[in-house]
Amino acid sequence: MGRDATKQAEEPDQVPAPAPAKLAADPASGDIASGNQRPATIYDVAREAGVSHQTVTRVLKDYPSIRPHTRERVLEALERLDYRPNLTARSLTTGRSHRIGALTHELQQFGPSSVAQGAAAQARESGYLLDIVSLDMSDVAEIEQALDLLHQHDLAGVLALSSNDEMTEAFGRARFRVPAYIATEEDEPFSAHPSELTTVGFPALVNHLAELGHREFLHVAGPEAWMAARNRARAYTSALEARGLHSAGTIHGDWSARSGYEAIAGLGRDIPATAIVAANDQTALGVLRALHERGLKVPEDVSVTGVDDIPDAAYFTPPLTTLQVDFETQGRNAVQQLLSLMNHSTAPETTTLPSRLVVRRSTGPAARR
Amino acid sequence: MGRDATKQAEEPDQVPAPAPAKLAADPASGDIASGNQRPATIYDVAREAGVSHQTVTRVLKDYPSIRPHTRERVLEALERLDYRPNLTARSLTTGRSHRIGALTHELQQFGPSSVAQGAAAQARESGYLLDIVSLDMSDVAEIEQALDLLHQHDLAGVLALSSNDEMTEAFGRARFRVPAYIATEEDEPFSAHPSELTTVGFPALVNHLAELGHREFLHVAGPEAWMAARNRARAYTSALEARGLHSAGTIHGDWSARSGYEAIAGLGRDIPATAIVAANDQTALGVLRALHERGLKVPEDVSVTGVDDIPDAAYFTPPLTTLQVDFETQGRNAVQQLLSLMNHSTAPETTTLPSRLVVRRSTGPAARR
DNA sequence: TATCCTAATGTTACCGGCAACATTTGGGGC
DNA sequence: GCCCCAAATGTTGCCGGTAACATTAGGATA
CATH class of the missing domain: 3.40.50.2300 (Response regulator)
Structure with missing residues (x-):
């Protein structure tokens, strides 16, 4: 891989480290106003407010029965000392x-x-x-x-x-x-509902290609051990079947441009399809490259599609027709699911943006073969 | 350290629907064999070994004066109970x-x-x-x-x-x-040493282009607020100056393909250079696209280069000449620097692989203008 | 005004490790 | 065999919170 690097350092109040460069950390030394050396604990706050530490805890947790006057004083002390709970200590006792x-x-x-x-x-x-x-x-x-x-x-x-x-x-x-x-992106048995790619994305993609006259398809998939790869391959197949179309085959790659390239480069003299459906945009990029080197034009000779809609896809040669995937929401949903498990609450109905088909210039009317 | 791994791509998954995928929370049954409900603490181990908890701590820390016989028993108990230190508790006392x-x-x-x-x-x-x-x-x-x-x-x-x-x-x-x-990738004052890009990469890149006859260069940089972008722009400029060459200008983008595209699309009828040096590969991709749409051929009419050497760069149209950047090592170095600060030890001499020039087909002899 | 009861607040213990200090060994010197 | 001291091991307390239990205070009641 390449290299290059740089860096520079910075540093805290008390660390007399040897830091090479220097990044302002603490210009002055005697911090009077704000930073007290050690962060305040509930005990400090309790002393400051003239109450017991437990009362401080109660105020912090909005416990009901606390006299307004008392709460007031505690709140003031909290403010004055700039109290921040020590999450480590909290975890230790609560176990969470x-x-x-x-x-x-x-x-x-x-x-x-x-x-x-x-x-x-x-x-x-x-x-x-x-x-x-x-x-x-x-x-x-x-x-x-x-x-x-x-x-x-x-x-x-x-x-x-x-x-x-x-x-x-x-x-x-x-x-x-x-x-x-x-x-995971996989449908059953891992997910109660089929993925958006299965229900919306691939059907739309296949539909688009079929309407352009394509009848012979080839899939360059991801690695077999990947759930998402299997799922996409399955979604591809079933979308074809739903329209009575047939796949000329599935070649397994590893999601990379290289594998897309090799998948096509490894084919015999003829490419057994007019449309190549790659499992992701990177793979599609490799496919585009391999077709280009074979002297085939996209989309005049062969149409190519990807999945993901990475930002670069719009700038490929030609710009790639692909399925948008809402990864960020996936990540958010995963966390929400986990949180609901943690709270023993019912899993929230998560919603993902539908897998939208983005048509660009890598797909066109099927070539006459 | 760096395993080089050419990657096999991969890709995520999508959580389309709620569906509790798979979760393993403790089945809460009677775990006999392996997992005891609660993880063992040093007190459990001490009891098991018939010693005090402090002795357990000593064994754990390889304290010198411990009778072999005692150590033996403690080690056995540790093993038997499958002891794992509770890092939270440890942090609480040590403060680290x-x-x-x-x-x-x-x-x-x-x-x-x-x-x-x-x-x-x-x-x-x-x-x-x-x-x-x-x-x-x-x-x-x-x-x-x-x-x-x-x-x-x-x-x-x-x-x-x-x-x-x-x-x-x-x-x-x-x-x-x-x-x-x-x-950060920036040179002084943030780094004690100039980056590899400055000392090796850009000089090699400019050299390569100069030998191909290029005399007029254009830089499509990253956002000005980014240290790395400024650094690369500076490295570009100084590499040109070192050879007595002159830059026709620097256009600031935002690292994206789109910004590369817009930078070129926004130029007047003529492109004021025979070589376009993009600040990263994505930007270069956008530049390639914009040139293509203008009917200009790369590298016959214009040469284009990137920086980073992302895996996809080898599959662009045409494959991109670029500077390899060893990001992974950068990340590793950053952690090592931080660790040395934490230990008050002298910062380790970090070494990065040199920024290597990777020549592909996007650069060629300068066009006669 | 004495009595109760509950609201309001305080005390103690504990989470799991670590460190300072205390105590018990055991082996060498006499 | 006795003493002594360092080696080996044990006890106590604390980190910063939380929880269970204990105690106090103040208003309502009698």
Whole structure:
């Protein structure tokens, strides 16, 4: 991989570290006004307000029976000392933390990182922090080791943001002491309802292609061990069947442009389809490249579609027709599901934006063969 | 460290519907074999071994003076009860946690997410967990709110993984109680050493273009508020100057393909350069698209280069000449720097792979104008 | 005004580890 | 065999909250 880097440091009040560069941290030394060295505890507040620490707790939790006068004083003390609860201490007694562990894979990819982004945002809004552990999902042992690590950290729940069979297996084996949830794009049996891609996306995509006259399709899928890949492949197939069309085949790739390229490069002299449906936009990019090198024009000779609608897709050559996927909402939903498990409440009806078909220039009338 | 892994792409999943996917909460049955309901504490272990809890602690920390016989028994008890330290409790007393807060932006972008990935991996290998907070960096108030949240969570340190001026400002204002470190690609004054891009990458890139006969260059940069964008722009300029060449201008974009497209689309009838140096590959993709729509051929009419070497770059039309950037190592280094700050040890000499020039087909001999 | 009862507030214990200090060993020197 | 001291191990207290239980205070009642 490449390289390059830079960095620079910064530093706190008390750390006499050797920091090379310097970033303003604490210009002055004697902080009188704001920062007291150690953060205030409920005991400090109690002393300040002239009450017991328990009363402070009660005020903090809006306990009903507290005399207005007392509450007033406590609130003032809280304000004056700029009290912030120590979440660590709280977790220790309550046994509940406010952190959610999230396992993910290949964070560089647009999908997973978008899901993570959404999950992190939702977690934050719900008062949680998301601990992200990115790992090599092909190694069950590594996944289990990661789960073990998460356990020690006393999390409120564990989330699997992107998942393949290994992850499912590791999750199945793990003996969680906290709620755990696997977010997946797969339909049954993992999800009560079929995914938007299955119900809306692929049918719309196939419809679009069929109306352009295409009758022969080829699918370049993701890795078989991935639930999302299987699901998309299945959605592809069933959408074709629903229209009485037939797939000329499915080639498994690994979501990358390279694998899309190789899938097409590996075909014989003739391409057995007029439309190539890639499982994601990256793969489609590789397909476009391979077709270009074969001297085939898109969409005049072959139509190509992707899934995801990554920002770059609109700038491919040609711009890619694809299915939008709302990753961010997926991430948010996953967190909400987990939170509902944690609260033993019924799972909220999550809604995802429908998987919309975005038609660009990579699809056109089927070529006469 | 860096496993190079050419990646196999991957991709997330979508949680379309509510459907409690799979969850494993403790079946709450009688776990006999492995999992005891509550995890064992040092007190449990002490009882099991017939010693005091403090002796257990000593064994755990390899305290010197412990009779072999005693140690033996404690070790056995630890094993038997499958003891795992409760990190929360430990943090409470020691005042040090094993979590690092990381602020980042636009996690969907390849650069930031790769940095995050590397940082997460390094953190894990060092026994830490990375708490990622992804936020809108343009809002100083939001950054400060996030920092506040992080503070409550009692972290061992705080890291800014991708940074612009707002982030710097917020960091400067924040009164950290723990070490904090800003990872950035910028050279002085933020980094002791100039970045690899400045010393190696851009000179090599400009050299390559100059040898192809290019004399007129255009730079499509990242957003001005981003340190990395400024740094790359500066590296570009100084590399040109070093060869006595001159830049025809710098247009600021926002790292996206769209901004690359608009930068070129917004130019007048003539493009004032034979080589366009984009600040990153995405921007370059947009540039390629815009040139294509103008009927200009790459590299026959104009040469285009990027920076980052994202996996897709090799499949652009045409495949992109670019500078490799080792984001993962950047992330790892940032964590190491932070850890050294935390330990009051001298900052480790971090090494990054040099920024290598990857020549593909988007650059060629300068067109006669 | 004495009595009760509940509202209001205070005290104690505990979560699980760690550290300071206290106490018990055991082996060498005499 | 006795003493002594360092080695080996034990006890106590504390980190900052929360919860259970205890106590006090004040108004209503008699």
